[in-house]
Amino acid sequence: MANQPIGFLDSGVGGLTVVKEALRQLPHEDIVFIGDQARLPYGPRPASQVQEFTWQMVQFLLQKDIKMLVIACNTATAAALEVIKPRLTIPVVGVILPGTRAAIKATRNNQIGIISTEGTDKSQAYVKALKARNARLNVISMAAPKFVPLVESNEFNTPLAKKVVAETLAPFKQTEIDTLILGCTHYPLLRPLIRAYLGDKVQLIDSGAETVSEVSVLLDYFNLANLNTERPATAEFYTTAAPEMFDLIGSQWLGMDDLHAQQVHLNKESHE
Ligand code: I24
Ligand code: DGL
Numbered sequence: 001m002a003n004q005p006i007g008f009l010d011s012g013v014g015g016l017t018v019v020k021e022a023l024r025q026l027p028h029e030d031i032v033f034i035g036d037q038a039r040l041p042y043g044p045r046p047a048s049q050v051q052e053f054t055w056q057m058v059q060f061l062l063q064k065d066i067k068m069l070v071i072a073c074n075t076a077t078a079a080a081l082e083v084i085k086p087r088l089t090i091p092v093v094g095v096i097l098p099g100t101r102a103a104i105k106a107t108r109n110n111q112i113g114i115i116s117t118e119g120t121d122k123s124q125a126y127v128k129a130l131k132a133r134n135a136r137l138n139v140i141s142m143a144a145p146k147f148v149p150l151v152e153s154n155e156f157n158t159p160l161a162k163k164v165v166a167e168t169l170a171p172f173k174q175t176e177i178d179t180l181i182l183g184c185t186h187y188p189l190l191r192p193l194i195r196a197y198l199g200d201k202v203q204l205i206d207s208g209a210e211t212v213s214e215v216s217v218l219l220d221y222f223n224l225a226n227l228n229t230e231r232p233a234t235a236e237f238y239t240t241a242a243p244e245m246f247d248l249i250g251s252q253w254l255g256m257d258d259l260h261a262q263q264v265h266l267n268k269e270s271h272e
Pocket of ligand 1: 012013014015016017040151152153154186189245248249252253
């Protein structure tokens, strides 16, 4: 059991922000990652479609004999976690609850902001999870639909990005939030600009990094951790699109010069 891989899924390559944390925090764990680059972005899609696509990736990962599933995409977690969890016998982890727990721990004044894709914002998954744990929290959720295209066009470090970040986050300046959840895989790339705009009094919560800490706890709880094995850990990558773009971004982001993703065609029949 313990030597089986952990499965990660995402709408594209953004989930590699979570994988990067996994490689750092859990270096003995084998990883299988699948990104649905052919159908990205999930953010603007209806929840029912995100559920269907996510379920197809789950079927693929189950064939890889994973011991735990990480839904490394906020939009997919918001739309599909609750329907996937009861259908599987392995532990299933999304990126939303770990982010909410970290925010509850971080806030000093109970004023928490969230930025996410349209799908995640519409689901109110973060707001509901936070309020269920503390009804006194004042929670302000906003979609930041311009942020994903900004990162994907490689402009996350430009004057345009600075302008878009300022325009998007301006409403938060009228609030008292002391904690902001980055509720989308891509947003950690904009962290320096977000921090520069909001100032260091607002703590920024990276849901992906928090998720890997929780995966570590769950591996121990379920006796599934692959502890200090002699053999080096492996990482396999799959994408639904042509792999060239994935290899380029993945190898740069993860610092792996031998990263070669394989293209997969997800079986539409496997829904149900
Ligand atoms: N970042 C992401 N996706 C991309 C990208 C990127 N291209 C440059 N960078 N492309 O996700 C996905 C394919 N796009 C093409 C345009 O149409 C839509 C689909 C975020 C990845 C986070 C790990 C910027 C970039 C990079 C290297 C590393 C990190 C990074 F080039 F953000
Ligand atoms: N991975 C998605 C998320 O975290 C962002 C990209 C998309 O919209 O597909 O919500």
